[in-house]
Amino acid sequence: MRYLIRLSYNGGAFCGWQAQPNAPSVQECLQNALSILLKEKIQVTGAGRTDTGVNAVNYVAHFDARPLTDTETAFICYKLNAILPAGIVIHEVSPADDGFHSRFDASKREYKYFIHRKKDPFVASRSCLYTFPLDLEAMNKACGYLLGTKDFSCFEKTGGNNKTSICTVFKAVWEEYEPDHVKMMGYPAEKGDYIVFTICADRFLRNMVRAIVGTMLEIGRGKRPPEWTEELIRLGSRSAAGQSVPGYPLYLERIDFFQKS
DSSP: OEEEEEEEEOGGGSSOSSOBTTBOOHHHHHHHHHHHHHTSOOOEEESSOOOTTOEEEEEEEEEEOSOOOHHHHHHHHHHHHHHSOTTEEEEEEEEOOTTOOTTTTEEEEEEEEEEESSOOTTTTTTSEEOOSOOOHHHHHHHHGGGOEEEEOGGGSOTTOOOSOOEEEEEEEEEEEOOOHHHHHHOOOOOTTSEEEEEEEESOOOTTHHHHHHHHHHHHHTTSSOTTHHHHHHHHOOGGGSOOOOOSTTEEEEEEEEOOOO
8 A cells, every 4th residue: 555754854964865875865764664663675755856965844755565554654653753863754644545656746846045144053054154245136037047948957967867857947036034033033134144045846957956056156146147047058068057055055845746636
């Protein structure tokens, strides 16, 4: 029987979602824990890969196992949280349709990348410190060139084994935001000290979001015009684009699924 599992994880201690030889992964931790609890070998399939250090909120995966009662399912959820590392939390384990596939049924995925402009000890572990002046208007103009169905080879890590580099980007935007410690505790901050990049697409290539952010930061600094983004996509050369930013401020924060009749 097929089961859906919904979880969140802090990627700091993991090489990413996908199991890798000689490196801890979220997928491997989850498979090992489920195999112990259910006393059978369990293979877990996730909605997509995340890179080393990248985080996820309400991530969706599925696994097949013997039929479980409602009581057993609730107990599995409880026990998983008891034995998994602190960086992984299970929100839900529930029966799914036999044809449900967490990866192939996903229609959209949305990421957020957080940046702070001044030293701040309360966001240092989940946001990238970037102190250069940034022109958000230019960065958002550059975002316009990302929208639509295009070949994003220029933002794909070299050596990726994807069958295609074509993705459809539905949304890309830079915005200012105010973190909780500023809103609730009066931490001194100014407008524009905290910014976040949101991007939504049907699929993402390996390292794609981090390469896009690095490219956008060069545009925001005035080193390149917004039109550079269009040129990079046309050329398709990863070496021509900006450097990738660190993974720890990146969050996979939403996964939408096709509605089946």
